Amino acid sequence: MTTENAQTAEISDQSVPAPVDVPPVGEDINLDASENYFNRELSQLQFNYRVLKQALDTTHPLINRLIFCCIFSSNMDEFFEIRVAGLRQQMKYGRETVGVDGMQPDQVLAEISRVAHDYIHEQYDIINNVLIPELEKENIHFVRRREWTPAQAEWVRNYFEEEILPVVSPIGLDPSHPFPRLVNKSLNFIVELDGKDAFGRETGMAIVPAPRSLPRLVRLPDDVCDGGDNLVFLSSMIHAHADELFPGMEVKGCYQFRLTRNADLELEDDLEDLASALRGELLSRRFGDGVRLEVADNCPEELVQFLLREFGLTERDLYQVHGPVNLTRLMAVGSLVDRPDLTYSSFSPSIPRQIRSKESMFDAIRKRPLLLLHPYENFSPVVDLLRQAAKDPHVLAIRQTLYRTGADSEIVEALADAARRGKEVTAVIELRARFSEAENLELASRLQEAGVIVVYGVVGYKTHAKMILIVRREEGRLRRYVHLGTGNYHAGNARLYTDYSFLTCDESIGDDVNKLFQQLTGMGKALKIKKLFHAPFTLHNRLISLIEREAGLGENGRIIFKFNALTEPQVIKALYRASQAGASIDLIIRGICCLRPQVPGLSENIRVRSIIGRFLEHTRVYYFGNNGKPDVYCSSADGMERNLLSRVETAFPIEEPALIERVTEDLDTYLSDNCQSWVLQSDGSYLQNQPEEGEERLASQLVLLDRLTSKPN
Structure with missing residues (x-):
């Protein structure tokens, strides 16, 4: 196996987790020391950031760059719903646990807030100042309220009256109408009002939940436009006609917001009927504790503080954004706009x-x-x-x-x-x-x-x-x-x-x-x-024993792992020991990696790279050189505690020489990638590989497409 020595270039030195001190060089490095491990939550955030960076990569088609921005939003939603929610639950119930990285939950939450705010600020900068202008050049327009022509404004009014007004339910806030229980990640508006209603009430505020049955992005008919593809946000239509929801009152302001809630499910182990218990828990997912508040950045401070109090959140949990609070819904652009020239070319998966x-x-x-x-x-x-x-x-x-x-x-x-x-x-x-x-x-x-x-x-x-x-x-x-x-x-x-x-x-x-x-x-x-490794019984032990076998071969040892994530401490320690023994180790880790590579005396023989491209890398492969007689396994399991110790997983051997050669060739392709791969540094930062001057670009996924698929349709 060979690794291409591609030149690396740091895409951005902004908005990344703070570098961590590199452990000291020495023969007696303590493998349990916290400085030898990265925090899993912060590592997950960095993966999300690498996805976001694809929106700036002009080798991807324009609409797909927009979709990468949406995928970043979706990933961040799940990160807050599950990972941030879990940390908050630990603190709420006094069950704080410290991982191998040594960070306390409150420290992790503080660092998540710092990093996530930077990432999300950069995301909106990319949307507003890069992608939307480039879409405009391609005659794809997000038509703002101030830009509506009289014909477009009339069409929007009719759409509002026929499609939105019959299903929207504005909620005035007063003693008989307490703050509503809003669904997780739903689009809502807080409305500032002046005047009295028909009952003489003078509340000053109302909440308008956007109907979940309606699309967040609507295509304007061609007959009210001057060509091109013209799209309007549902939020713009509600903003424009908010006064019709409160007749006789003055709407002083209308501001969108979105609450992200804890969406993890907690089920007891001694259930009599798992299906019945799960049905009951699914409803609670929609109304778990709040973990993040996104608000339009023009929302007045007193309204922002009111929302934070209602949801029991602090400034650390507040994200004020310049644009729609639900960017994931921009994914609809791909189906609303017929521009195959701005999306990936189609291909036909081959049949062997x-x-x-x-x-x-x-x-x-x-x-x-x-x-x-x-x-x-x-x-x-x-x-x-x-x-x-x-x-x-x-x-x-x-x-x-x-x-x-x-x-x-x-x-x-x-x-x-x-x-x-x-x-x-x-x-x-x-x-x-x-x-x-x-x-x-x-x-x-x-x-x-x-x-x-x-x-x-x-x-x-x-x-x-x-x-x-x-x-x-x-x-x-x-x-x-x-x-x-x-x-x-x-x-x-x-x-x-x-x-x-x-x-x-x-x-x-x-x-x-x-x-x-x-x-x-x-x-x-x-x-x-006989042949399979299976968790939770043999997979963990066999994985470590095979790592140790390669360590025993010294400089002849060879390990290649391809995972989605690597967090399990015992596997990481085994890899450290193998590196110290001289074994050559390449890890292709798409997302979370808690192992610190390239530290002299600890992991100088370990290289970690992440492949980000058109397809989500999901294969799990364990390759052991075995002194020239490689053992190769494919698996459903990542290198995580949950996969190796508390799930039912399998790893199955690839034994036929031709198939071993095939998997080895695939791994070689990933290790030779010099443009879609990001290399993890010893301080925790990632650098994107770039071809050296005069070197041919080699994107692993494109190579595999060319090698294995039929010609484009």
């Missing part, structure tokens, strides 16, 4: 030659195992395998784990079809897949109605493994066909996330997967597994 001419997936897999890399290679073979299994009279049973599948899933339909045809079908559905809980509850009901046996895994251990097991009778004996993956059974995600799918009929792997399903659906002691 091995199955292209085969009518039967079973015949193809029997010939040799199949490894697919989505989205470059099509997800359809996985769906086809299940469809064929549902109709095949020789198939007796199908078992599958489901974490996220999507509302309209062909996989779910195939499972239901198989059950209706009399096959034994079992689905292990993880109800607690974050923000997919309601969808999974509905999914469970649909499958049960079709005759599928539905179980919810093990309370206290999320079932995150991706497994399909198909039992088929062939020539008088039973053969097991298996799919194992690094991602979810979600066809939409398979077009956006990079993930491996592995299809095999290897007897040992089939037996292992069968035993894992027995553990998930039944009860009993952990069964002996």
Whole structure:
């Protein structure tokens, strides 16, 4: 494996977490010392920032740059809903815990506030001063109220009266109308009023929740415009006609705001009925404690302070923004504007030659195992395998784990079809897949109605493994066909996330997967597994033992990990020891990384890079050089405590030489990336790789697109 020595350039030295002191050089470095670890929350924030920076990367099409800005908003929403909310809960109930980085929750919250304010300020600067002007040049306009022509103003008035007024519910604030309980992340307006209403009330204030059923961005008809694509915000229409909501009163001001609430679910481990308990908790998610208040920056100070008091928040939790408070909704531009020249060119995921001419997936897999890399290679073979299994009279049973599948899933339909045809079908559905809980509850009901046996895994251990097991009778004996993956059974995600799918009929792997399903659906002691590593039982220990084996090879040791995140202290310490022993280590970590690389005497042989591009990097790969005879595993598990110690996860071996070479080549491509990769420095900052003078640009995702996909449509 080789790493390209690309020149690095820091994209911005502003708005980044404060550098952390580098540990001293020495042979007796304490691996437990807090200075050897980065804080996970601040590391997560830096990943979000790298996503935001894509909005300035002109190698991405313009509308996709806008979408990156929206993805940053969505990521920040979840960060506050879950991570910030968790820290606040610790302090509220006096349960503060200190991680390996040594930071107290209050210290972390203070640093999050400092960094997040800088990032969000920069986001609005990018929107207002870069993206909107560039969209204007492309004849795509966000038409402000002051810019409406008489014809546009008349159209907006009609839209307000016909679409908004019938469904909006303004709420005056007085003793009989207390401050309303507003839904998490909903768009709202605080209105300053003068005068008395029909009942003689003189409250001075009202709240207007924007109807959730209405789009936040509306396209103006071409016949009231002078060409181009013209879009208007719902907030602008409500602002313009707020006086119609309060007839006879003077609207002195109307200001948008949005409250982010704690959206994490807390379920006890000793539940009698997980599904019933989860249904009850889902409603509370919409009305958890407030954690962040976003307000238009022209809102008067007394109104801002009023809102902070109502939500029990402080200045640290306040974000005053110059623009819409719900930027995520700008994602709609992609569907409202027909400009394929401003979006990524389409591509056709390829079908490997091995199955292209085969009518039967079973015949193809029997010939040799199949490894697919989505989205470059099509997800359809996985769906086809299940469809064929549902109709095949020789198939007796199908078992599958489901974490996220999507509302309209062909996989779910195939499972239901198989059950209706009399096959034994079992689905292990993880109800607690974050923000997919309601969808999974509905999914469970649909499958049960079709005759599928539905179980919810093990309370206290999320079932995150991706497994399909198909039992088929062939020539008088039973053969097991298996799919194992690094991602979810979600066809939409398979077009956006990079993930491996592995299809095999290897007897040992089939037996292992069968035993894992027995553990998930039944009860009993952990069964002996031959080839797979599985959490929470063997994966953590095996991962560390393989790291230690490479450490024992000294300078001949070679480790490459590709994770979404690395936080687990014991794995990090094992990597430190391997580096100290001379092993060469490359970590491709998309998001959170608590390991501090490139510290002399501690981690000088460890390099960490993050790949950010068109697709969300999601593959998990463990590569161990093994003195020239590499051991390669793909996995559903990241290098986090929750994955390795408190979830049901699998890591599966890639054993065929051609497939090992294939995965190795993919890893080499990532390690050679000199423009979509960001390198983690020993002080905690990230530098983006740039090609050296005269060097060809190498963007790993574009290389894989060219190598694996069909030509653009």
